[in-house]
Every structure is written in C-alpha cells, then in structure tokens.
Amino acid sequence: MVLEATMIILDNSEFMRNGDYLPSRFSAQLDSVDFIFHAKTNSNPENTVGLMSMGGDGPQVLTTLTADFGRILAGIHDTKISKGIHFSTGIQVALLALKHRQNKVHHQRIIVFVGSPIDEDEKELERLAKRLKKNSVAIDLINFGEHEVNTSKLERFISIVSNHDNSHLVTIPQGPKLLYESIQYSPMFAEEGSSTGFATASGEDFDFGADPNVDPELALALRLSLEEERSRQARERERQETKSTLPKFEEGDDRGDGDGDFKMQDK
Structure with missing residues (x-):
C-alpha cells in the first residue's frame, strides 16, 4: 500500500451555492472529503490528509496534514463561501504544505475540487503542471459543475503533469448519483484494490454483503x-x-505487617 500525504483543496466560491449537485455543490464536496479521508487512511494507517480552501480573498490552509478526522471536521466548519477561486495559487500553497510534511517518505498528492470557472490561461497552467511533475507531486482534479468550461484546460493540465498515470481528471456531470459515489468508483481509487477504497485490518477487501x-x-x-x-x-x-x-503485587502484600512495606512480584 502506498504511503501518501494528501492535501485536499475545496472550491468555496459563490458557485458552490448552486443546487445542481445534491444537496448543493458545497455540501456535496464536504461529503466527498469524508469519503476521501477515510479511503486514504484506511488504505494505509500512516497516511495523512490536509485540507485547504482556494476561494474568497485567497487560499487558506484549514488543517495541516493529519490522521485525525476531528481536525478535518474542524477545518470544514471554518470554511466559508466567498467570491471566486484562485486555482493556481491554491495548488502552489498545497505544494508548499506538502513540502513541509513530517515524513519525507510519504508520496505527495493534491486533490482539487473544481466547480467554478478557471481564470488562468493555458500557458500559466502548463507552467504549474511542469512544476508539479518536477517535484514528483501527483494531482487528482474533480471537475464538476462548470465542466463544459473547464474540461479542455484540465485535460491539457493532466496530460502534462501525469507520470505513469499517477494523476487523474474525474469529470462528473449532474446526475442521480451523489458526488462522492462518482469519486468512489473513479480511477482515483482504482489502485486501492477495492471499489470502496476500504480494506480490513488484515489487508483484505471488506465484503459488505451488498453491492x-x-x-x-x-x-x-x-x-x-x-x-x-x-x-x-x-x-x-x-x-x-x-x-x-502496571506493577503486580502478591496477594496480601498490600496489608503488610503494619510498617507499610510491600513486595513486587518478580516477573
């Protein structure tokens, strides 16, 4: 199982108020963060996940790399919807956060939710993709909501950054499935060895008994x-x-002979 440090970037722009993904674009992301965190930490207990946003006045690191889901929930709680997104700057901040990971053995991965129009031109995106590839950072882009506008840019971006198919573009149109369900069965988690991204403690796939x-x-x-x-x-x-x-004592020793002495049992 891959030892990995993952930064998740939320799209918290005004576009996230749209209700075309149930219950809303923003809430659909939060459910997906729950799934991604547990899928990553269940695939390897030493994996860590961080959380940041890229909307509003600028990118903000909400939670540094951690294996504690409570900290991720706290970061989610602090996320506010505001203005547009800063796609390139957000990825650069995530890259910096990964650079300061405690365990340098961890592979680096960034997962970006993109549900707003990307303002950067293709040349700027190309430079960013080359930088990620040079630093051996894999990236997964979850393209939803504004996929008709963003898909061509993101396809070009992934074609540059991908190294032996370590990066993915997952385009999810509106439909009956929840956002996290589409992510669950996407190529992002194909290498986890389970369609649910979930394994038992023995390393074998968990049989839910349900499809x-x-x-x-x-x-x-x-x-x-x-x-x-x-x-x-x-x-x-x-x-x-x-x-x-804890030290073990012989029965009756705690009563002693009145002088408070006791004997520890030899192990």
Whole structure:
C-alpha cells in the first residue's frame, strides 16, 4: 500500500451555492472529503490528509496534514463561501504544505475540487503542471459543475503533469448519483484494490454483503460501522497494553505487617 500525504483543496466560491449537485455543490464536496479521508487512511494507517480552501480573498490552509478526522471536521466548519477561486495559487500553497510534511517518505498528492470557472490561461497552467511533475507531486482534479468550461484546460493540465498515470481528471456531470459515489468508483481509487477504497485490518477487501452499485447508502453505513468497530478495538488494545504495564503485587502484600512495606512480584 502506498504511503501518501494528501492535501485536499475545496472550491468555496459563490458557485458552490448552486443546487445542481445534491444537496448543493458545497455540501456535496464536504461529503466527498469524508469519503476521501477515510479511503486514504484506511488504505494505509500512516497516511495523512490536509485540507485547504482556494476561494474568497485567497487560499487558506484549514488543517495541516493529519490522521485525525476531528481536525478535518474542524477545518470544514471554518470554511466559508466567498467570491471566486484562485486555482493556481491554491495548488502552489498545497505544494508548499506538502513540502513541509513530517515524513519525507510519504508520496505527495493534491486533490482539487473544481466547480467554478478557471481564470488562468493555458500557458500559466502548463507552467504549474511542469512544476508539479518536477517535484514528483501527483494531482487528482474533480471537475464538476462548470465542466463544459473547464474540461479542455484540465485535460491539457493532466496530460502534462501525469507520470505513469499517477494523476487523474474525474469529470462528473449532474446526475442521480451523489458526488462522492462518482469519486468512489473513479480511477482515483482504482489502485486501492477495492471499489470502496476500504480494506480490513488484515489487508483484505471488506465484503459488505451488498453491492455498492445497487445500494451505496447501505455500503457506506457498513463501512462506517466497521470504522467504529476498529476504533473500539484500538481503544481496547490500548487499555490492555496499559493494564499489562502496571506493577503486580502478591496477594496480601498490600496489608503488610503494619510498617507499610510491600513486595513486587518478580516477573
């Protein structure tokens, strides 16, 4: 499994108020961030994910690289819809955040939600793509909402930056599927070895007992249930490990002979 540090860039421009993706473009992104975070951390427990926005007055890092989903939720809570997007600047800020990752062994990846028109011209995008490739940074672009305007630019961008198909352009038109469902079955997660991007602790694919294509909500509920069970088991292991490190005393020793002395049991 690939050891990876991933920065997710949200589109928080005024275009995200549009309701053509249920329940809205903005909310659809937030559900997708939930899925992407768990898919990445479940594929390798040492993976880390960060979150930033690229709308408003300028890009903003909301959460630095972490394996704690609570911090991602806090970053989501701080995100506000405002103005347009800063596509190139946002990616450059994400590149800087990845450069300062603690574990330099981590492969670098940026995932960008693009639901607003991109103002940059093709020459500027080409320079940015070459810089990403030079720094061995993979990028996934989730193109939705304004795909008729952006697709040609983004196709050219991915063709330059991709190295052995390590980068992807996922164009998602309006439809009955939720945004995260389309991402789930896209080439972005093809290499995870599971259509859900989810594996058991033993490294084998988790059999939900239900076809995610038929009932994606059930599959998601089962995935979250398994996540809760893993957390419970982790807490139980930690409790047992803490208990095993405590000193053991011989029965009756705590009563002593009145002088408060006691003997530790030899291990």
